Structures are given as C-alpha cells and as structure tokens.
Amino acid sequence: MNETLHSPDHHPYSLDEPHVEHPGYGTFIKVWAALVVLTFCLVGLSHVSQSYAVWGLLTLTPLKAGLVFYYFMHLKYEGSLFKIVILVTLGTLLIFFALLFSDVAFH
Amino acid sequence: MSTQASTAQPSYLVDTGARKGLLAWLTTTDHKRIGLLYLYSMITFFFVGVGIGFVMRLVQLTTFQKLITAQTYNALFTVHGVIMIFLFVVPGLPAIFGNFFLPILIGAKDVSFPRLNLASWYFFMAGAILAVLSLFTGGGAPDTGWTFYAPFSLKTGTNVSLAVFAAFVLGFSSMLTGINFITTIHRLRAPGMKFFRMPLMCWALYSTAWIQLLATPIVAITLLLVILERFFGIGIFDPSKGGDPLLYQHLFWIYSHPAVYIMILPAMGAISEIIPTFTKRPIFGYKAIAFSSMSIAGVGSLVWAHHMFTSGMSGMALMIFSLLTMVVAVPSAIKVFNWVSTLYKGSIDFEPPLLFALTFIFLFCIGGLTGVMQGALAINVHIHDTYFIVGHFHYVMFGGTGMALFAALLYWFPKMWGKMYSKKAIYVSWFPMFIGFNMLYFGMMILGMMGMPRRYYVHLPQFHTMHVVATVGSWLLVLGLIIFFATLLYGILKGPKAEDNPWGGVTLEWTIPSPPPLENFEVIPTITRGPYHFDQQEKA
Numbered sequence: 235m236n237e238t239l240h241s242p243d244h245h246p247y248s249l250d251e252p253h254v255e256h257p258g259y260g261t262f263i264k265v266w267a268a269l270v271v272l273t274f275c276l277v278g279l280s281h282v283s284q285s286y287a288v289w290g291l292l293t294l295t296p297l298k299a300g301l302v303f304y305y306f307m308h309l310k311y312e313g314s315l316f317k318i319v320i321l322v323t324l325g326t327l328l329i330f331f332a333l334l335f336s337d338v339a340f341h
Numbered sequence: 342m343s344t345q346a347s348t349a350q351p352s353y354l355v356d357t358g359a360r361k362g363l364l365a366w367l368t369t370t371d372h373k374r375i376g377l378l379y380l381y382s383m384i385t386f387f388f389v390g391v392g393i394g395f396v397m398r399l400v401q402l403t404t405f406q407k408l409i410t411a412q413t414y415n416a417l418f419t420v421h422g423v424i425m426i427f428l429f430v431v432p433g434l435p436a437i438f439g440n441f442f443l444p445i446l447i448g449a450k451d452v453s454f455p456r457l458n459l460a461s462w463y464f465f466m467a468g469a470i471l472a473v474l475s476l477f478t479g480g481g482a483p484d485t486g487w488t489f490y491a492p493f494s495l496k497t498g499t500n501v502s503l504a505v506f507a508a509f510v511l512g513f514s515s516m517l518t519g520i521n522f523i524t525t526i527h528r529l530r531a532p533g534m535k536f537f538r539m540p541l542m543c544w545a546l547y548s549t550a551w552i553q554l555l556a557t558p559i560v561a562i563t564l565l566l567v568i569l570e571r572f573f574g575i576g577i578f579d580p581s582k583g584g585d586p587l588l589y590q591h592l593f594w595i596y597s598h599p600a601v602y603i604m605i606l607p608a609m610g611a612i613s614e615i616i617p618t619f620t621k622r623p624i625f626g627y628k629a630i631a632f633s634s635m636s637i638a639g640v641g642s643l644v645w646a647h648h649m650f651t652s653g654m655s656g657m658a659l660m661i662f663s664l665l666t667m668v669v670a671v672p673s674a675i676k677v678f679n680w681v682s683t684l685y686k687g688s689i690d691f692e693p694p695l696l697f698a699l700t701f702i703f704l705f706c707i708g709g710l711t712g713v714m715q716g717a718l719a720i721n722v723h724i725h726d727t728y729f730i731v732g733h734f735h736y737v738m739f740g741g742t743g744m745a746l747f748a749a750l751l752y753w754f755p756k757m758w759g760k761m762y763s764k765k766a767i768y769v770s771w772f773p774m775f776i777g778f779n780m781l782y783f784g785m786m787i788l789g790m791m792g793m794p795r796r797y798y799v800h801l802p803q804f805h806t807m808h809v810v811a812t813v814g815s816w817l818l819v820l821g822l823i824i825f826f827a828t829l830l831y832g833i834l835k836g837p838k839a840e841d842n843p844w845g846g847v848t849l850e851w852t853i854p855s856p857p858p859l860e861n862f863e864v865i866p867t868i869t870r871g872p873y874h875f876d877q878q879e880k881a
Contacts, residue, residue, distance in 0.1 A: 315527070326555050326642065333643060333661065334591055340655035 256311065265305045272298050292331075296324075350858035352759065357859060370455035373857060376441030377757070378462050383437065384826070386428040386469065391819060393421040398781075398815040401808045404800060411798040415484035416499070418796055420476060422487025423504060427511050428469050430742050431600055432518070434607035435553070436465070438749050439522060439546045441757060445850045446540045448531025448868065450860045453524040461517040468511030475503035486796060488597070491578035491589040495570050502571050505564045512561040515603070519553030522546050531849075533868035537631070540848045540872040541624065544631040545610025548638035552599045552606075556642060560596030563589065590652055594645035602641040604738060605705075606634055608745030609676055612698050615752050616680050618846040619695040620687025623873040626679040633672035640669045650721045659718055666716030673709055677702060692844065693767040697748035700775060704740025708733060711786065726796075729789025735782045747825065754829065755839030759856040762832030766824060774821025780814025848872050 272294050279290035303309045309320060351357055353373045356365045366374055397417055400408055409417070440458065444451050452458050476482040479500030485493055489508075494501050526547050530539070567589075569575050576582030578589040617624045624630065646654060646662040680702060689695070711733040715721050724730065755761050784807050789795075793804045800808060842851040853861060 322551075323555060329643060330559075330595055333646070333658075336661050337587070337591070337646065337654045337658035340657035 256308070257305070262305065265301050269298055269301060350860060350863065352854070352856045353859050354758075354856050355859075368459075370451070370459050371859065372440050372444050372451050372455065372458060373757075375458050375462055376437050376439075379432065379436040379440060379465070382466060382469070383429050383433060386424050388826075390421055390424040390429060391822065393417050393424070395815055395819055397421065398812040400798070401800060402812050404802055404805055407798065412484060414798045415796070416476070416482035419483050419486050419504075423472055423483075423508070425738075426487055426600075427508055428465075428472070430604045430738050432465060432511075432515060433604070433742060433746050434611060434749065435522070435546055435549050435603070436461075436514075436518060437746075438542070438611060438753065439518070439549075439607060442753065442850055443522060443525060443543060443546055444529065445853065445857060445861050446543050446848060447526065447529060447534050448849055448862065448866045449525065449529035450862065450865075452521045453528055454521050457517055458521055461514045461521070464510055464514035464517065468507045468509075468514060471507035471510060472504060475500045475507060479503060488593060489564070489567060490593075491567065491570070491584075491586045492580060494567055495579050502568050505567050509561050509564045509568075512557045512564075515553045516557045516561075519550040519557070522550035523554065526550075531865050531868055535868075537628065538868055538871050541613035541627065541630050541634075542607070542610035544634045545606045545613070548634040549603050549606045552603050552638050552642065556596045556599040556603075559592060560600075563592040563596070566592075587649070587652055587654065590649050591646065594648045595642075598645035598648065599638075599642045601737070602637055604742045606637060608701065608742045608749075609634065611745050611749035611752070612680060612701055613676070614846075614848065615694050615698040615748055616683050617873045617875070618752070618844050619690045619692055619698075620684055621690075621845065621875045622683055622687045623871070623875060624679065625682035625685075626675070627871065627873070629675050630679050633675040636672045637669065640665065640672070644669050647716055647721070650718060651725045663716055663718050667713065670709065670713050670716075677706060677709075690844075693762075693764050693771075694748050694752035694844070696768070696771060697744055697751055700771070701741060701744040701748060704736055704744060704778070707783075708736030708738075708740055712737065724789055726794055727789035728785040728793045728795055731795050732782045732785030732789060735785070740778060740782070750829065752844070753850070754832065755843045756850055756855045756857065758833050758836075759839055759854075760832050760836035761839040761843065762828050762836055766828040766831075770821045770824035770828060772821070773817040774825065777814045777817025777819070777821060781811045781818055782814075784808075784811035784814060847874055 276287075276290050276294050279294075280287035303320065309316065353371055356362065358365060360368055366378065369375060369378075396408070397414070400414060407414075440452070479502070480498040481500060483489070483494075483499045483501045483504045484497060485499075485501060489501060489505055494505075526539070526543060566575075566577055570578055570584075574582060576584045578584045578586050580586055613624060613630055644662060644665045646658055647666045650659060650663075711729070715724065715730070715733065751762070751767065788804055788807045788811070791804060791807070793800060793807075839855050841853070841855050844851070849866060850857070852866070
C-alpha cells in the first residue's frame with residue numbers, strides 16, 4: 235500500500251516535516267503559570283457580575299484553550315495543514331456562537 | 342492518463358486471504374467490500390422504513406377506525422424517521438459509493454485508514470442494533486419524533502435513552518468516515534491528480550466529510566446531554582429546572598440541518614458524474630460546481646434555525662436565518678443550471694442512470710423551491726408543522742437523495758458486480774415509482790396547504806380525499822421499488838457479464854476491470870488532465 239504515499243513534494247501540506255525540538259520545562263512552566271493567572275481572573279470576574287462572568291468565559295477560556303493547544307498539544311510545531319484545520323474548526327464554532335447569540339441576546 | 346483494462350490481480354469479490362465466506366467479509370479492510378457491507382445493510386433498513394411508512398399511509402385511509410393505536414402511530418413515525426435518516430439517507434451515498442469509489446476516482450488503492458473504515462461500519466451496525474433494541478426494551482418504542490425535542494423527550498416513559506444513545510453511536514461512524522475521506526483526499530491522490538482534476542464526486546465527498554467532522558460532534562454531545570438529563574435531571578433543557586428547551590432545538594439543528602447537506606451533497610456529486618457520461622460532454626462549469634459544493638457545506642451549516650421559526654426565537658434571529666436560508670439556495674441553483682447546461686446540445690444516451698438522474702433534478706427542484714418558500718417567514722408560520730413540510734422534505738430526501746442513490750446504483754452497478762441488469766425492467770419500475778411518488782408527496786403538500794398538521798393520528802373529513810390519493814400513491818411507489826430492487830438482485834445473481842466500460846465513461850473507475858481488482862490499479866495512474874475529457878475519446 236506504500237506506493238500510494240507519494241513523494242512529499244507532490245503534497246503541498248506534507249505531514250512528513252522534520253520533527254522540531256520541543257521547548258524546555260521553562261516554557262511549559264511559564265504557560266502553566268499563565269493558565270493559573272487566567273483562571274484566577276475568571277474566578278474574580280465571576281464575583282463581579284454575571285455579564286462579566288459570561289464575557290470572561292467567552293474570551294479568556296478560548297485563550298486558555300489556545301495556550302494548551304499551542305504548547306501542551308504541540309500545535310506550534312505542526313505543519314500548516316494542521317493549523318488551517320484547527321482554524322477552520324474554531325472559526326466554525328465562533329460563527330455558531332455568534333448566530334446563537336442572535337437569538338439569545340435579542341430576547 | 343494511463344489506462345489498464347486487464348490485470349493479473351483477482352477481483353475484490355474473490356476471497357484471497359486466509360478467511361473465506363462471511364468471515365472474510367466481516368473482517369475485510371477493502372474499501373469496496375466495506376462499501377457493499379454498507380449497501381446491503383442500508384437497503385435492509387430502507388425496506389424496514391418503507392414498510393413502516395406503508396403502514397402509516399394505510400392508517401390514514403380511514404377518518405376514524407384505525408388499524409393501530411395512537412401510541413403505536415407515534416412510535417411508527419418516530420422509528421420511520423430514525424431508520425430512514427440515521428440508517429439510510431445520512432450515511433447512504435458517502436458510506437456506499439464514497440467508500441467504493443473515492444479511492445478509485447483519485448487513483449488510490451484504498452482509503453487512508455482501512456481498519457478505521459471497517460470500525461466505522463461496526464459502529465454503524467452497533468448503532469443500528471441499539472436503535473432496533475430500543476423498540477422492544479424499556480418503556481417501548483420512542484414516541485418523540487426523530488427530533489427528540491425537549492422537554493417531551495425528557496419526560497416520556499418510552500425508551501428514548503437507548504434510541505438517543507443509538508444515534509450517538511451512529512454519529513461516531515459518520516465522524517470516522519469523514520476523517521477517513523478528508524485524509525484520503527489530501528494524502529492519497531495519484532501523481533498529477535490536483536484538486537481541480539478530481540472528479541466532482543470527490544469534491545462532493547470532501548465537502549460532506551467536513552460537515553460530518555464538524556457538525557456531528559455537536560449532536561453527539563447534545564444527545565448525551567438528553568441522556569444525562571433523563572437519568573440525573575441536570576436541568577440543561579428542562580425549563581422546570583431552569584433549563585432552556587430552545588437551546589436543545591438550536592443544538593439539535595446545528596447538526597441536523599447540515600446533515601441535510603450530508604445527505605444531498607454526495608447525491609449531487611453522483612449526478613455530476615452521470616450527466617457528462619451520458620451526454621458525452623465535459624461538465625459545464627466544473628469549478629462552479631466544485632465551489633458550490635464547498636459553499637453549500639459552509640452556508641448550509643449556518644441556516645439551522647429555519648426549523649425553529651415558530652419556536653419563539655428573537656426577531657433578529659428570525660431575520661438572519663431567513664436571509665441565510667435564501668442565500669443557500671444560490672449554490673444549489675448553480676448546480677442545477679450547470680447540469681442542464683451540460684445536457685444542452687449533448688449527445689444524449691437515454692440510459693437508466695440518466696433517467697433517474699433527470700428524475701432527481703426534477704424532484705429536487707420541487708423540493709428545493711418549496712424549501713425557499715419556507716425560508717420566507719410569513720409563509721413558514723402558515724405551513725409550519727403541516728403535511729407541507731413532510732411533502733417538502735420527502736421531495737428533497739427521497740426525490741433528491743433517494744433517486745440519486747438509485748441513479749448512482751444503476752450507473753456503477755456494472756463496475757461493482759461486473760454484471761448488468763435488465764434495462765427494460767428498470768424503465769418499467771420507473772413509471773409506478775415516479776407517478777406514485779408525486780401522488781404521495783405532492784398530495785401531502787396540498788394537504789399541508791389545506792391545514793393538515795403532521796404527526797396526527799386522525800384527520801378531519803375535508804382532508805380525506807387527498808389522504809386517499811396519497812395512500813394509493815404509496816402503493817404505486819412501493820410497487821416501483823419492489824420491481825427496481827428485484828431487477829438489481831436478479832442482475833447480481835443471474836445478470837449477463839458487464840463490459841469494463843459499458844457507458845463510455847472517462848473517469849478512472851472505467852479504466853479498470855469490472856469488478857475491480859483487489860488493489861484497484863496494477864500501476865498507480867499518472868493524471869495529466871481534468872476528469873471529463875470526452876473530446877479526447879471522440880478523437881480516439
């Protein structure tokens with residue numbers, strides 16, 4: 235079945251790119267610290283008012299998820315196709331949210 | 342393009358491994374055999390669904406005395422919907438013809454993940470078995486309608502939990518198939534098979550796979566929430582606990598409307614293969630059709646709330662979703678214009694696949710245009726939840742996807758089994774099918790305009806005449822279906838041997854033997870031009 239896997243130059247988005255060295259523990263600890271700070275921010279916002287809590291969840295939670303994707307799940311070191319696929323997926327989700335809010339926000 | 346009509350490899354229908362017979366089929370990782378496994382199981386489910394629909398029509402033959410109880414009637418329309426949608430129309434074309442022909446159309450030996458492909462079929466069968474079990478266990482067959490709307494689905498004592506879990510498992514089959522097709526198209530195209538050299542069926546399957554991948558998880562989670570709500574009362578959808586039943590409708594339709602495009606896009610892909618072959622012309626507007634598939638997938642994912650126009654949504658959402666619904670009609674119309682333009686001045690062979698392809702275009706246009714009608718808010722309020730809706734979606738799903746599936750089956754039949762069916766018998770089956778179809782579903786649309794609500798066990802005397810017309814139509818339709826499938830079954834068992842290229846097609850599947858050899862190609866072909874080069878064939 236290997237004959238069907240053609241040379242990488244045939245595919246514009248090769249998955250066979252050389253593996254990049256991963257960052258050291260320092261980067262991971264910094265990202266973890268950022269996640270903890272963002273979590274405290276979210277908890278703090280939820281004590282201010284419900285609307286702050288909702289806006290906090292809508293903005294900071296994706297940021298946290300993004301950091302996890304980017305560093306812990308190694309998205310940063312993936313090829314362009316992976317990044318495009320993730321962006322399409324997140325973009326779709328964002329549009330779904332926006333359209334849902336066209337109902338909820340105008341009740 | 343290199344062609345090869347003879348090969349030393351045995352046909353995929355011959356058992357070459359250690360396992361023989363049924364066991365060889367149940368453990369196969371060959372994409373063609375998996376396609377046939379889907380076909381045989383889906384046709385079985387289809388006839389169960391047809392049988393239930395037939396009984397429902399019989400129930401409407403009288404205005405008072407009924408064959409079955411009202412509760413059974415509720416169960417029947419629920420089960421008819423679940424079987425037809427989740428076990429036949431949604432997975433239909435991608436799982437059968439996508440599996441069988443996608444690798445061949447792009448010049449590959451199999452899909453990217455053959456074992457995952459077999460796992461998808463097992464998920465499909467597990468979901469199907471659970472759906473059947475839900476009819477006979479717990480509190481009996483679910484009576485919510487196939488949409489499982491909250492809060493009724495949270496309160497009913499029938500076996501909604503198991504039916505919903507069945508749909509959840511079926512979702513996994515759909516997602517895994519989507520992943521497989523996207524990866525296959527990106528990774529396994531033959532040398533020179535650029536994206537714009539792919540046959541349009543591949544574009545249709547590609548856009549479908551993206552919907553399968555992005556929309557299915559939403560319904561999977563939603564259905565899981567219904568189960569959690571039923572068992573633990575978590576209060577997400579139940580208004581008595583502070584939940585929002587409208588949220589259920591949103592989440593359900595975020596998947597279930599794009600699912601309509603999962604159903605129709607591969608059907609359009611098959612039609613885009615059939616029309617050029619039987620007109621001996623390159624398809625008119627290749628790129629327009631390819632991009633319209635992608636834009637239908639994109640815009641079609643944003644129109645879900647048109648199912649909820651009378652639910653009490655905000656006025657802003659009503660306007661937005663009404664507008665988006667009108668927009669999605671544009672790429673669908675582009676396809677219809679291009680098919681008709683391809684026919685214009687073509688050298689038309691009026692073979693059975695073309696007859697069913699043209700039937701598709703005619704019925705799909707009625708279904709599509711009545712869909713645009715419903716996108717208009719004022720009209721929607723009048724016809725919402727009436728028989729008009731039932732007639733409309735049967736025109737799209739059965740007249741559209743169903744007829745396209747029949748057309749695709751007739752088109753690729755000689756390639757799949759290496760046999761030919763009786764064309765005369767197929768023409769004979771078309772007449773009762775077509776006449777019965779229009780009596781049944783156009784009759785339903787008239788009933789809806791008159792005010793007959795859907796899912797009612799009884800009807801008022803003023804609706805009776807059209808109900809009788811629709812029921813007689815259902816008899817003709819079933820007669821046509823029986824002749825159609827009996828002809829194909831006879832063709833598989835006793836039909837004469839088919840040529841490698843009986844229709845004069847020019848895409849890659851017609852360059853290999855019928856039935857295809859185990860690994861499709863002796864040598865992977867090198868592609869040097871687009872898929873529909875009939876001018877070259879004429880010169881040859």
